[in-house]
Amino acid sequence: MTQLVNALVQELRERELLLPIWGEGEKVVLLDQTRLPFKTVYLEIYTVVELCTAIKDMTIRGSGALGLAGAWGAYLASLKNDNLEAFQRDLAALKATRPTAVNLAKTVDEIGTDLDPRQFKEQVVQRLIDIVHRQLNFELALGEAGAALIHDGDTIMTHCHSGALAGAGYGGRALSVIRRAWEQGKKISVLVNETRPYLQGARITAWELKRLGIPFTLITDNMSGFCLEKGMVNLVVVGSDRVARNGDLANKIGTYLHALAAYDNNVPFYTATSSHTIDLNTPSGDTIPVEMRPAEEVLTLAGQPIAEPGTKALYPAFDITPHRLITGIITEKGVIYPPFEKNLVEIFG
Numbered sequence: 001m002t003q004l005v006n007a008l009v010q011e012l013r014e015r016e017l018l019l020p021i022w023g024e025g026e027k028v029v030l031l032d033q034t035r036l037p038f039k040t041v042y043l044e045i046y047t048v049v050e051l052c053t054a055i056k057d058m059t060i061r062g063s064g065a066l067g068l069a070g071a072w073g074a075y076l077a078s079l080k081n082d083n084l085e086a087f088q089r090d091l092a093a094l095k096a097t098r099p100t101a102v103n104l105a106k107t108v109d110e111i112g113t114d115l116d117p118r119q120f121k122e123q124v125v126q127r128l129i130d131i132v133h134r135q136l137n138f139e140l141a142l143g144e145a146g147a148a149l150i151h152d153g154d155t156i157m158t159h160c161h162s163g164a165l166a167g168a169g170y171g172g173r174a175l176s177v178i179r180r181a182w183e184q185g186k187k188i189s190v191l192v193n194e195t196r197p198y199l200q201g202a203r204i205t206a207w208e209l210k211r212l213g214i215p216f217t218l219i220t221d222n223m224s225g226f227c228l229e230k231g232m233v234n235l236v237v238v239g240s241d242r243v244a245r246n247g248d249l250a251n252k253i254g255t256y257l258h259a260l261a262a263y264d265n266n267v268p269f270y271t272a273t274s275s276h277t278i279d280l281n282t283p284s285g286d287t288i289p290v291e292m293r294p295a296e297e298v299l300t301l302a303g304q305p306i307a308e309p310g311t312k313a314l315y316p317a318f319d320i321t322p323h324r325l326i327t328g329i330i331t332e333k334g335v336i337y338p339p340f341e342k343n344l345v346e347i348f349g
């Protein structure tokens with residue numbers, strides 16, 4: 001089994017991808033996203049318990065990468081467990097780590113359902129290989145679909161980090177669109193929201209765009225309204241953690257505010273997603289669980305306190321953008337326009 005996994009990773013390496021996670025023999029390796037952009041640190045993960053901790057600590061994060069973490073976690077679990085019940089317990093632990101992005105749960109369910117107790121190890125590896133290929137193909141296809149929305153000279157606003165390290169290694173969701181437009185020769189630039197408190201934008205989106213040679217400017221999250229009002233933005237493209245049946249979007253905290261300002265200034269607002277993040281079983285955004293993270297992550301910046309000792313803080317890690325504020329949903333099957341529920345069910349149902 002490990003030979004098949006090593007062959008998969010070798011193939012990925014030859015495609016010059018920026019991988020957030022991969023298997024190596026009997027272990028899984030993560031690029032530690034909490035250390036970027038100043039240090040490139042790789043973590044070796046040998047157990048599902050260690051992987052669950054890494055997911056909870058956001059050492060690996062980003063809905064697409066979380067989906068792959070579920071798949072690689074299932075691989076680890078299949079190495080460590082010889083019976084299906086113990087294997088399923090490990091999968092349940094993975095699924096419980098972060099609730100908002102639907103990808104982790106979907107992948108765990110996909111890999112862990114209808115397994116044959118006598119050959120589940122082989123089945124897991126084959127499903128892992130299929131999922132990695134599928135997620136990568138999604139990024140290439142949604143990138144192509146979304147790039148058609150971008151014109152020469154455009155400035156695109158992003159939020160959080162929705163790039164290769166949040167996905168399968170090409171460009172995740174939003175950066176797959178931007179990377180493809182750049183590859184097509186369009187002279188674009190990106191306005192990057194820093195995305196407090198984890199700073200996905202300042203630390204990871206900026207790092208990825210620099211590697212791609214794409215011009216960008218960093219702003220703090222509270223500057224987006226100014227930029228949108230002053231006509232500095234041609235379109236907004238954000239990632240996605242879950243798209244509900246009616247088109248409501250769960251994405252990084254702050255997305256809703258950018259969508260309101262874009263709507264108020266008639267700037268098109270798109271989310272880049274894939275069928276793996278569209279959840280037709282969730283009727284609307286108000287039924288999507290929003291992860292509440294430790295207040296400590298708001299009260300510190302790079303480990304240094306930034307508030308009066310004893311200050312209380314609140315950290316909803318996501319918000320819900322109502323579909324009425326969304327111009328279109330970029331997917332591997334093209335750009336979906338309103339009426340979202342009708343079109344999402346028709347195309348992905």
Ligand SMILES: CSC[C@H]1O[C@H](OP(=O)(O)O)[C@H](O)[C@@H]1O
Pocket residue numbers: 061062063064065159160161162163166167172173174200238239240241251252253317
């Ligand atoms: C490929 S879209 C990634 C998506 O996930 C991020 O959340 P987190 O960093 O907390 O995992 C953010 O919502 C991005 O849009």
